[in-house]
Structures are given as C-alpha cells and as structure tokens.
Amino acid sequence: MDKSKNKNLVERLQNGEKRAVDELVDSYQGMLFQLIFRFVLDRYESEDLLQETFMRIIRRINSYEEQGRFESWMCKIAANLACDHLRSRKRKPLLYHDELETKPSSGKDNPASLFQEKEALSLLEKAVASLPWEQRQVFLLREEAGLSFKEISEELGVSINTALSRMHYAVKKLQNHLQRISP
Amino acid sequence: MNCQNEDIIRFFYKETSGEETEQIKSHLQECPCCQAFYYNLEDLFLTWKRQEKPVLSEEFSGKIKRKLYQELDEQKTIGFPWSRFLIAAAILFSLVLSWPLLKFDQKTTLPSFPIVKTQGKTFIFSGEIDQLRKNVRKVKQTEYRFMQRYFKKPSFHKSIVSLQKKTKRFHKKLESPLF
Numbered sequence: 001m002d003k004s005k006n007k008n009l010v011e012r013l014q015n016g017e018k019r020a021v022d023e024l025v026d027s028y029q030g031m032l033f034q035l036i037f038r039f040v041l042d043r044y045e046s047e048d049l050l051q052e053t054f055m056r057i058i059r060r061i062n063s064y065e066e067q068g069r070f071e072s073w074m075c076k077i078a079a080n081l082a083c084d085h086l087r088s089r090k091r092k093p094l095l096y097h098d099e100l101e102t103k104p105s106s107g108k109d110n111p112a113s114l115f116q117e118k119e120a121l122s123l124l125e126k127a128v129a130s131l132p133w134e135q136r137q138v139f140l141l142r143e144e145a146g147l148s149f150k151e152i153s154e155e156l157g158v159s160i161n162t163a164l165s166r167m168h169y170a171v172k173k174l175q176n177h178l179q180r181i182s183p
Numbered sequence: 184m185n186c187q188n189e190d191i192i193r194f195f196y197k198e199t200s201g202e203e204t205e206q207i208k209s210h211l212q213e214c215p216c217c218q219a220f221y222y223n224l225e226d227l228f229l230t231w232k233r234q235e236k237p238v239l240s241e242e243f244s245g246k247i248k249r250k251l252y253q254e255l256d257e258q259k260t261i262g263f264p265w266s267r268f269l270i271a272a273a274i275l276f277s278l279v280l281s282w283p284l285l286k287f288d289q290k291t292t293l294p295s296f297p298i299v300k301t302q303g304k305t306f307i308f309s310g311e312i313d314q315l316r317k318n319v320r321k322v323k324q325t326e327y328r329f330m331q332r333y334f335k336k337p338s339f340h341k342s343i344v345s346l347q348k349k350t351k352r353f354h355k356k357l358e359s360p361l362f
C-alpha cells in the first residue's frame with residue numbers, strides 16, 4: 001500500500017470508520033501474521049497475538065505520528081508483542097510445521113527440484129528456529145519486520161554494533177546450513 | 184577498507200551512507216571474500232523470501248474485525264469530551280468551595296491559615312482556627328495546593344504522602360490546648 005493510501009487509512013481509522021478497519025485487516029493481516037508466526041512458531045498463539053496487535057493498533061492510532069512508515073510502526077507493535085510473549089513463555093519445544101496451513105509456493109514444475117526446494121526451505125526454517133534467541137530476534141526483526149538496525153538496537157536496548165554482530169552470527173550459521181543442502 | 188562482514192550486511196540492507204556505499208562497492212569489486220559473502224547473503228534472503236506463507240482463515244479475520252469494531256465503539260464513548268468536562272467542573276467546584284481558605288495576605292502573598300511544619304521549617308500565618316477546624320477536609324486540599332505551590336516537590340505523589348503525614352500532625356496540633 002502506498003504512502004498516500006496509508007495516510008488516508010490512518011485518518012479514517014482515527015475517525016473511527018468501520019470500513020477502514022476492514023481495509024486495515026484485509027491489507028495487513030497476512031504480513032503481520034507471518035511476522036508473528038516466524039517468532040512464535042505456534043499457529044494458535046500467533047492468532048491471539050495478531051488479534052492483540054490489531055487491538056493495539058486501533059488503541060494507539062491517535063498517537064501514530066507520520067514520521068516513519070505506517071507498516072514499520074505496525075510491525076514494531078507486532079514484534080514487540082511477539083518478543084514479550086516469548087519472554088513470558090519459557091521456550092517451549094518447536095512443533096510447528098506440520099500443523100500449519102500453507103500456500104504452495106509457485107513456479108517449480110519439476111518434481112525433483114520441487115522436492116529439493118521444499119527441503120531447502122524447510123531446513124532453512126528449522127535453522128532459523130534453532131538460532132540462539134538473541135540472533136533469531138535480530139534476524140526476524142530485520143527480515144520480517146523490516147526494521148533498520150538502528151530501530152532494532154533501540155527496540156532491544158543494545159548498541160547498533162551488537163545488533164549487527166548478532167545478525168552476522170545468524171547469517172553465518174544460516175549460510176552454513178544452506179551450503180550443507182546445496183553443495 | 185578492511186573486510187567487515189557487518190558493513191556488507193548494512194550495505195545489503197541499504198543502510199550505509201553515500202560515501203560508505205561507494206567505498207563498499209569498490210571494495211566488493213576487488214575482494215573475492217566479501218563478494219562471496221555478499222552473494223551468499225543474497226542467496227540466503229532469496230530462499231528465505233520464498234518460504235511458504237502462513238494463511239489465515241476468513242472466519243478468523245471476520246472475528247478480528249468484529250472485535251475491532253467493538254473496540255472502535257468503546258473508544259468513541261471514551262473519546263467523548265465528557266470526562267474532561269467533568270474533571271474541569273470538579274476542579275472549579277472544589278476551588279469555589281475552598282476559596283475562603285485561599286484568601287491571600289497582600290503583604291506576604293501567602294494563604295491565610297495558621298501553621299504548616301514542613302522540611303524542618305515552621306510557617307506561621309494569620310487565620311481563623313475555628314473555620315479551619317470546621318473545614319478539616321478543605322484544609323487538606325488547600326494544603327496540597329499550598330505544598331505544590333511553595334515547595335515544588337519533584338514528585339507529586341511523594342509530596343502527597345508526606346503531606347498526609349504532616350497534615351495529621353498539623354491537625355493534632357489544632358486539637359491541642361495551645362490553640
């Protein structure tokens with residue numbers, strides 16, 4: 001969604017228009033759900049958190065200032081909730097992929113390459129899930145929430161260099177995983 | 184420029200300044216290590232982007248929307264200026280009530296009530312003790328304002344708590360035969 005459309009959407013939300021709520025949910029539920037899910041790795045918890053995210057967006061819509069992108073503002077809220085949630089629930093074993101309803105990825109017709117691709121994706125997903133929490137957090141905030149390293153450092157209360165070095169470790173580990181499956 | 188993978192990462196995300204960007208670009212052209220790192224980074228993120236996306240059911244988004252409508256309605260009722268209006272009215276009312284106690288002495292420009300002991304200092308003012316006795320509650324209110332005005336405590340809450348203690352002592356004194 002472009003900037004002027006978002007501005008209009010925010011104004012309509014601030015005026016309490018119900019149609020604007022529909023538009024908000026339809027446009028952003030996918031993006032926010034994906035972000036939360038990558039953190040939490042549990043469908044039901046992610047759904048609860050998504051609902052809470054939208055509630056917060058509505059409650060705080062009047063305090064939204066047009067400094068940053070509306071998307072990043074929402075992503076911050078979602079990521080914040082997801083991080084708080086993970087902090088409060090002591091890490092539980094990751095049992096996620098099987099129960100997830102997913103859209104098939106497109107484009108690959110060859111069954112062999114399709115299989116390889118699926119395997120790579122699933123391994124990457126598992127590799128991300130198995131990163132140390134601090135690295136995973138930075139990786140997801142950058143990749144899924146689209147926050148800059150400056151924003152991430154503010155969000156986590158660490159220096160930019162710390163955030164970058166966590167990202168670096170994460171990337172190195174993930175690259176190793178990828179190289180193992182596609183030599 | 185040294186080989187700094189962190190810089191390459193920032194470059195990849197377009198978070199480098201103009202000058203830095205140029206430096207990294209030219210470094211990438213001559214350094215196979217950083218080049219390899221950069222291409223691996225691209226690979227990694229392309230693969231990550233191709234991941235299957237979790238999908239929400241229509242039913243679920245309907246549920247969210249209904250909750251949000253409710254929230255909007257609640258906000259509208261809260262947002263109505265009634266609350267502010269009521270607070271303003273309450274302040275005005277209490278001011279009117281306590282006005283006789285807030286008469287200012289022209290010379291000292293201090294409120295006219297007898298003794299307030301605070302921070303080890305005793306302040307003595309002229310005032311009608313009988314009226315104060317009758318209006319113990321109002322006295323308290325006046326004192327709060329007095330405290331806020333003359334002692335400018337950093338935290339309002341703290342000043343209230345300490346004032347409550349002082350007010351108790353103050354009222355005990357009022358009861359004593361001295362007055």
Ligand SMILES: [Zn+2]
Pocket residue numbers: 185186187210214215216217218
């Ligand atoms: Zn280099």
